[in-house]
Amino acid sequence: MLDVAFSSVFGTADSLVSSVSTTSFLLCCATSIALGVCVAGVYMFRHRYSKNFVVTLALLPLIVQMVITLVNGNLGAGIAVMGVFNLVRFRSIPGSAKDIGSVFLAMAIGLATGMGYLGLAVVFTVVVAIANAVFVLTPFGRPREPGKKLKITIPEDLDYDGVFDGVLARHAAEYELVEVQTTNMGSLFQLEYAVRLHEPGREKALIDELRCLNGNLKISLGRMPQPRESL
Numbered sequence: 001m002l003d004v005a006f007s008s009v010f011g012t013a014d015s016l017v018s019s020v021s022t023t024s025f026l027l028c029c030a031t032s033i034a035l036g037v038c039v040a041g042v043y044m045f046r047h048r049y050s051k052n053f054v055v056t057l058a059l060l061p062l063i064v065q066m067v068i069t070l071v072n073g074n075l076g077a078g079i080a081v082m083g084v085f086n087l088v089r090f091r092s093i094p095g096s097a098k099d100i101g102s103v104f105l106a107m108a109i110g111l112a113t114g115m116g117y118l119g120l121a122v123v124f125t126v127v128v129a130i131a132n133a134v135f136v137l138t139p140f141g142r143p144r145e146p147g148k149k150l151k152i153t154i155p156e157d158l159d160y161d162g163v164f165d166g167v168l169a170r171h172a173a174e175y176e177l178v179e180v181q182t183t184n185m186g187s188l189f190q191l192e193y194a195v196r197l198h199e200p201g202r203e204k205a206l207i208d209e210l211r212c213l214n215g216n217l218k219i220s221l222g223r224m225p226q227p228r229e230s231l
Contacts, residue, residue: 020069024116028069032061032113035125036106042129043102046136053099057106061121064110072115147224148203150175150193152210153183153217160191163213171206173198188217194224 036058043049043057105128112121154160160180168175172195179192197203207219 025069028065028113028116028118029062031118031121032065032110033058035109035113035121036061038125038129039102039106039109042105042132043098045133047098057102060103060106061110061113064107065114068111068114147174147194147196149220149222149224150195151218151220152191152193152214153219154189154191154214155217156182156187156189158189158214160189164191164193164210167206167209167213168193168195171198171202171209172196195221 039061040054040058044054105125109121109125112118112124152164175193175195177191178194181190181192182188183190197206203221207221210219
């Protein structure tokens with residue numbers, strides 16, 4: 001009964017969609033939806049996410065499957081669809097590296113199911129899911145101890161050049177003076193360092209030693225602003 005939906009009202013068409021049976025098409029749709037949910041689950045594993053993006057990932061294989069089914073066997077339609085995809089690419093906001101990777105994964109699954117390779121799509125999804133779990137749960141790619149931002153307030157008559165180097169060298173693997181500014185109507189100076197501690201948990205010892213050198217004025221040690229993940 002639904003086979004009428006697979007024939008064009010314009011008569012003949014170069015697309016192979018007219019040779020697709022209702023059962024095969026519905027099976028491809030079910031597989032695309034199931035694998036789309038798997039892709040969304042892989043993306044949500046140990047990652048911050050929004051509902052809109054997760055729903056989009058779950059539906060993307062089904063959408064790409066429909067597009068590939070329609071253009072399969074029609075070169076002109078394939079070129080037109082490629083141009084549409086380029087327009088969508090340039091009008092979208094770039095996401096993080098994992099966002100972009102998940103979108104490509106969903107599109108690859110949609111390509112496979114759209115061409116009827118359901119087994120290949122399932123195997124590919126399982127392999128990517130296992131590889132993602134291994135990479136996330138192991139130290140692979142994990143950065144070193146994150147950098148911190150250290151702000152030290154000193155009186156205006158203190159010659160700060162090198163006065164804190166000895167303390168910083170004992171507690172930090174790396175440190176650099178990145179900014180000097182006046183505060184409190186010019187009666188105080190504030191030094192800002194980018195530091196990377198030898199190991200976590202040494203913040204109090206570092207601050208205690210610095211307080212003895214800056215006259216017990218304000219000292220703050222916080223997380224360095226992290227740049228947005230990108231490819």
